[in-house]
Amino acid sequence: MPVPHKPFDKVIAIDGPSGSGKSTIAKELARSLNVLYIDTGAMFRALAYEASEKKIVLKEGPALAEFLNSLKIDYGESDSVLIRINGHDLSEKIREHHVSGLASVISQLPSVRKYLLDFQRSLALDKICVMEGRDIGTVVFPDSFCKFFVTASVDIRAERRLKQLRENGDDKITLNQIAEDVRLRDETDMNRSVAPLKKADDAITLDTSALNMNDIIHILSNEVKFRAAHLGFNL
Ligand code: DC
Numbered sequence: 001m002p003v004p005h006k007p008f009d010k011v012i013a014i015d016g017p018s019g020s021g022k023s024t025i026a027k028e029l030a031r032s033l034n035v036l037y038i039d040t041g042a043m044f045r046a047l048a049y050e051a052s053e054k055k056i057v058l059k060e061g062p063a064l065a066e067f068l069n070s071l072k073i074d075y076g077e078s079d080s081v082l083i084r085i086n087g088h089d090l091s092e093k094i095r096e097h098h099v100s101g102l103a104s105v106i107s108q109l110p111s112v113r114k115y116l117l118d119f120q121r122s123l124a125l126d127k128i129c130v131m132e133g134r135d136i137g138t139v140v141f142p143d144s145f146c147k148f149f150v151t152a153s154v155d156i157r158a159e160r161r162l163k164q165l166r167e168n169g170d171d172k173i174t175l176n177q178i179a180e181d182v183r184l185r186d187e188t189d190m191n192r193s194v195a196p197l198k199k200a201d202d203a204i205t206l207d208t209s210a211l212n213m214n215d216i217i218h219i220l221s222n223e224v225k226f227r228a229a230h231l232g233f234n235l
Helices: 022-034 040-053 062-069 097-106 110-123 136-140 154-167 173-189 214-230
Strands: 010-013 036-039 072-073 083-085 129-133 144-153 204-207
Touching: 010 136, 022 036, 022 129, 022 144, 036 040, 036 097, 036 110, 036 214, 040 062, 040 072, 040 083, 040 097, 040 110, 040 129, 062 072, 062 110, 072 110, 097 173, 110 129, 110 136, 129 136, 136 173, 144 214, 204 214
Parallel strands: 010 129, 010 144, 036 129, 144 204
Antiparallel strands: 072 083
């Protein structure tokens, strides 16, 4: 793959649909490179959760603007606290199944995307980090020096999600329901008018359906290091 020319951002962008394995990859890659890991999906989830607690209607308007103005987000404070909103630790709550649907709705609102875009850029300012999401390589950091687009089949993604939910104590939802949710969410994420889920032209695609995670991390880590060295910084 061609290495980009300067100017570039020292952000490793990892995009892809939910359940593709991108979170595991992003987390492990950040750990193996010893750099900051930033999960932007957690931010949309946290805003969606908080808005629903405050009974904010998820549409553009003065109530949403006031809600956004009232927010204070703390991200990545420690290994155990991923995200706080206005001082409340939402790290666990954002993983509840109903929050996925709310996050998908709130992520379509331009003012929310703009708010989080600024926040995401400010977090990564002058830092080397792995940032995962849907639009990192296309919108948030289009000049990222290394972009990956992670995919997997709907069935595999639904199975992974089911395992995760079972581990979190949800024993009601069925595999079929999840597969349907996954399909629906893909469609919404890919067809929204602002910052849709899309592979950047210069991103490397990885289908994780049949790949071993350790192999993937090894390949990606080598690719990142190679590019970094070529651009004159070390990882
Ligand atoms: O990755 P996730 O499933 O935690 O993301 C939750 C929702 O947020 C999902 O519907 C897509 C949306 N999202 C987004 O629109 N842009 C991002 N950069 C990250 C997530």
